[in-house]
Amino acid sequence: MELSVIIVNYNVRYFLEQCLVSVFGALKGIEGEVWVVDNASTDGSVEMVKLKFPSVKLIANDNNVGFSRANNQAIKHAQGNYILLLNPDTVVQEDTFRQCISFMEMHPDAGGLTVKMIDGKGHYLPESKRGFPSPWASFCKIFGLTTLFPNSKHFARYYLGHLDKNTTQTIEILPGAFMFLRAEALQKVGLLDEQFFMYGEDIDLSYRILQSGYRNYYYPNCQIIHYKGESTKKGSLNYVIVFYKAMILFAQKHFSKQKQKHFVALIKFAVFIRAAASILKRVFIRIWLPLTDFALMLVGAYIVIPWWEQLRLGALNVYPRDILPWLICFYISTWMFSLWFHGAYDKPQSISSGIKGILYGTIVILVVYSILPINFRFSRAIIILLAAWTTIFVLLNRLVSAGFIEGLLKPNSRKKSVCFVGTAGEFEHSKELLLQAGIHKNNITHLHPEEVLDEQQNAKEAVVADTLKVKNITEIIFGTEGIPMTKIIHAMMQFSQYDVDFKIALHGGESIVGSNSVDTHGELYSLELMTLAKPVVRRQKRIFDVVSSTLIIILFPILWIALRKPFMVLTNALKVLVGKKTWIGYNSQNTLRRFPTIKPSVFGYGKWNKGISTSANLDLYYARNFSIASETAELIRNIFKKWR
Numbered sequence: 001m002e003l004s005v006i007i008v009n010y011n012v013r014y015f016l017e018q019c020l021v022s023v024f025g026a027l028k029g030i031e032g033e034v035w036v037v038d039n040a041s042t043d044g045s046v047e048m049v050k051l052k053f054p055s056v057k058l059i060a061n062d063n064n065v066g067f068s069r070a071n072n073q074a075i076k077h078a079q080g081n082y083i084l085l086l087n088p089d090t091v092v093q094e095d096t097f098r099q100c101i102s103f104m105e106m107h108p109d110a111g112g113l114t115v116k117m118i119d120g121k122g123h124y125l126p127e128s129k130r131g132f133p134s135p136w137a138s139f140c141k142i143f144g145l146t147t148l149f150p151n152s153k154h155f156a157r158y159y160l161g162h163l164d165k166n167t168t169q170t171i172e173i174l175p176g177a178f179m180f181l182r183a184e185a186l187q188k189v190g191l192l193d194e195q196f197f198m199y200g201e202d203i204d205l206s207y208r209i210l211q212s213g214y215r216n217y218y219y220p221n222c223q224i225i226h227y228k229g230e231s232t233k234k235g236s237l238n239y240v241i242v243f244y245k246a247m248i249l250f251a252q253k254h255f256s257k258q259k260q261k262h263f264v265a266l267i268k269f270a271v272f273i274r275a276a277a278s279i280l281k282r283v284f285i286r287i288w289l290p291l292t293d294f295a296l297m298l299v300g301a302y303i304v305i306p307w308w309e310q311l312r313l314g315a316l317n318v319y320p321r322d323i324l325p326w327l328i329c330f331y332i333s334t335w336m337f338s339l340w341f342h343g344a345y346d347k348p349q350s351i352s353s354g355i356k357g358i359l360y361g362t363i364v365i366l367v368v369y370s371i372l373p374i375n376f377r378f379s380r381a382i383i384i385l386l387a388a389w390t391t392i393f394v395l396l397n398r399l400v401s402a403g404f405i406e407g408l409l410k411p412n413s414r415k416k417s418v419c420f421v422g423t424a425g426e427f428e429h430s431k432e433l434l435l436q437a438g439i440h441k442n443n444i445t446h447l448h449p450e451e452v453l454d455e456q457q458n459a460k461e462a463v464v465a466d467t468l469k470v471k472n473i474t475e476i477i478f479g480t481e482g483i484p485m486t487k488i489i490h491a492m493m494q495f496s497q498y499d500v501d502f503k504i505a506l507h508g509g510e511s512i513v514g515s516n517s518v519d520t521h522g523e524l525y526s527l528e529l530m531t532l533a534k535p536v537v538r539r540q541k542r543i544f545d546v547v548s549s550t551l552i553i554i555l556f557p558i559l560w561i562a563l564r565k566p567f568m569v570l571t572n573a574l575k576v577l578v579g580k581k582t583w584i585g586y587n588s589q590n591t592l593r594r595f596p597t598i599k600p601s602v603f604g605y606g607k608w609n610k611g612i613s614t615s616a617n618l619d620l621y622y623a624r625n626f627s628i629a630s631e632t633a634e635l636i637r638n639i640f641k642k643w644r
Helices: 013-026 045-052 067-075 096-106 135-142 183-189 201-211 237-254 257-313 324-341 351-371 380-401 424-436 461-471 485-498 535-554 566-577 589-593 615-625 628-639
Strands: 003-009 032-039 057-061 082-086 090-092 110-118 169-171 178-182 215-226 418-421 444-447 475-479 501-505 511-514 523-526 582-585 601-604
Touching (some): 003 096, 013 032, 013 045, 013 090, 013 096, 013 485, 032 067, 057 067, 067 201, 082 096, 082 183, 090 485, 096 178, 110 485, 178 183, 183 201, 201 215, 201 237, 215 485, 257 324, 257 380, 324 380, 324 535, 418 424, 418 461, 424 444, 424 475, 424 501, 424 511, 444 461, 461 485, 475 485, 485 501, 535 582, 535 628, 566 601, 582 628, 601 628
Parallel strands (some): 003 032, 003 082, 032 057, 418 444, 418 475, 475 501, 582 601
Antiparallel strands (some): 082 178, 090 215, 110 178, 501 511, 511 523
16 A cells, blocks of 8 residues: 555544545545544544545544544554655645655655645745754744744754745654655654654654654645644643643753753743743733723713713712712623623624623613612713713724734624635535625625636636736635646645635535634634534523523522422522533534533423424524524423423
8 A cells, every 4th residue: 555644633624524635636546545533523523524534544532642642543553655644724736645655756765755835825834844943943933033034044943944945855854734754764763752742743753764864855846735834822821831841852852961951941941931921911812801991981981970960960070979989880890791791802703792782781771770769860861971982982992902912803704805716506505605604795706717727727817816906805715626626726825925815615515614824723614603602602691591590599489380390490490500501402412522512401402493303403503593582482481381
């Protein structure tokens, strides 16, 4: 057997599907096998592989055993003369494997090779070729000198920035996203070191390959898409700790005592600096919006109230100052709780979440105001004026804060202008996904493959450039029925200069997948996007559970006559209140692997819905279309006798 492809997956179902389609396209004419090792994904990855790729040799772990151990599980059974360790968030060209095999056969000294990687915007990823992480190279990377001098032989050793990215080179470190290895070399140097849970295992293996007398090559004649890139999660505290622990482990394995001492000291210092920066950044981002919202509301109260007193009553300090601070505290607390409830402190958020938060908060304040004693009710106008002030400054706060808090605001889907390149059938299927994502039909343009590619299937840049300009296109989506992956990747590199985003729509697939930045997890349009997965919705569900359970417990002496099973309802109300259960949920436990995870439910959704027959469809409908109104209706139907 010529080639064994091994993919370790963890909760990236849609990327994995796209990756596997490209892998099988590249395996045509090659005797090969494909292994997928799943590290206990909960997004339906295993079920998808079984259903759509039955020829894949699947290992489904019950827990996350880490990258090294998962790869080793498959390597031990792999039969290929060559073994490719491939990330699931990649797309390979149709000729990738054939070219790699040919190169390895022509270079018997090659222990491994990697290829040119581009991100989801068509830009070259510098981690395609990497140097040995010596103390100096690591220092330059950690403290930003590599970024400042990306082409310097002295300062950019970590990414070998001085080497031409378009020329075949011998390199030191193969990136874990694409490691094309000679099985013979792997048998000689041993498997991946399982001490490395994640990060560092590629450096360790590459170094051992070099020590054993082989060479590692960078081969840019092949290009692949690597959606996430090395920067994924690199701002998180967990990344900092795990990555630099891996570096320390590597140093302890391979450096001399003296060199190890200096390197470990440098790494520990870097961990301290980066961890402190990560914590401070996280705290700052988390408290910035609520803190500034509170300050702006407080300033508004001390500006608006005296102004209104002077304008309306011709004097200051008319309203009683012993009561007023308590009312202001109530107003601000209500607005801030409502903002939180409607997702105005989540990332990403829409401008509408702030408007909803203030609107519903104001309604609550006015309702409470109407039932207060007369001496507490001295001006509805102040409530309205403060609500107007708060709305204006809350929105301004988000618009300004979005300038320095990355990913704070959701992009306006209605302002997106999408160009779909593919067959008519693919376009009609994908159009449904785009419309569901909120993209206006007038902002969706369709180009047939023959309009974009000439007879040699080279991209017609003039045609695409004209369309981008006239239609103000922000995103290009490629269908895969009429365009090979090779041409899609070449087109992405060619059109990367126009600063558009790229996505790929698999022919007959359920999603459109891409990534707009190496700093994101990736974006997709899918019919299976679920409302219940949103943090704001899960928060609302929990608050509904708490409020409804509290009311049932308090009013139980009155309600028990009307309840179907009063003591069962009371017992469950207590469990829901403390968070052990939720009132409404899925009908099947199998759903939990595919849909957003929630607490065990008292009642399954849709028992009373006559239009949907199966439990699986009911659960899918529930996850997609969750609302507090439907939750309330389901609870009433299930607990009260007259709704039976």
